[in-house]
Amino acid sequence: xxxxxxxxxxxxxxxxxxxxxxxxxxxxxxxxxxxxxxxxxxxxxxxxxxxxxxxxxxxxxxxxxxxxxxxxxxxxxxxxxxxxxxxxxxxxxxxxxxxxxxxxxxxxxxxxxxxxxxxxxxxxxxxxxxxxxxxxxxxxxxxxxx
Numbered sequence: 001x002x003x004x005x006x007x008x009x010x011x012x013x014x015x016x017x018x019x020x021x022x023x024x025x026x027x028x029x030x031x032x033x034x035x036x037x038x039x040x041x042x043x044x045x046x047x048x049x050x051x052x053x054x055x056x057x058x059x060x061x062x063x064x065x066x067x068x069x070x071x072x073x074x075x076x077x078x079x080x081x082x083x084x085x086x087x088x089x090x091x092x093x094x095x096x097x098x099x100x101x102x103x104x105x106x107x108x109x110x111x112x113x114x115x116x117x118x119x120x121x122x123x124x125x126x127x128x129x130x131x132x133x134x135x136x137x138x139x140x141x142x143x144x145x146x
Contacts, residue, residue, distance in 0.1 A: 026065065037082060038082065068083075068089035071090065
C-alpha cells in the first residue's frame with residue numbers, strides 16, 4: 001500500500017498536487033547527493049507542510065527509494081540524513097558520554113538526593129566560593145584590623 005492509497009477523500013481531490021509534491025521532495029533529496037538532507041531541510045526547500053512531508057518520506061523509505069545516509073545532531077536530538085537509492089540504512093550510534101557531561105550528571109543527581117534546605121546551603125556555599133575567588137581587599141591587610 002503506497003502513500004497515495006492512504007489519502008483521505010479530501011486529499012484525493014488534490015492527488016495531482018500531492019504527486020507533484022512527492023516528486024519535488026524526491027528531487028530535493030536527489031539534489032542533496034550522497035551526503036543527504038534531513039526532513040526539515042526538505043521542508044524548507046520545497047515548502048511542503050511537515051505533516052504531509054513526513055508521510056511522504058516514510059513512504060519513500062518503505063518503498064526503498066531513499067535510505068538513511070547518516071545522522072546529524074539537531075539541537076539535542078539525532079536526525080536522519082536522507083539520500084536517494086536502495087542502500088542499507090546507516091545505524092544510529094549514540095556517542096559515549098563525555099567526562100564533562102558525566103560530572104554534570106553526577107552533580108545533578110547529587111543535588112536531587114538532598115532535601116530543599118541542603119540544596120539551598122549548597123547553592124549559598126557555591127556562590128560564596130565564587131565571590132571569594134574574585135574578591136580583592138580595598139586596603140592593606142595589615143591595616144585592616146583598625
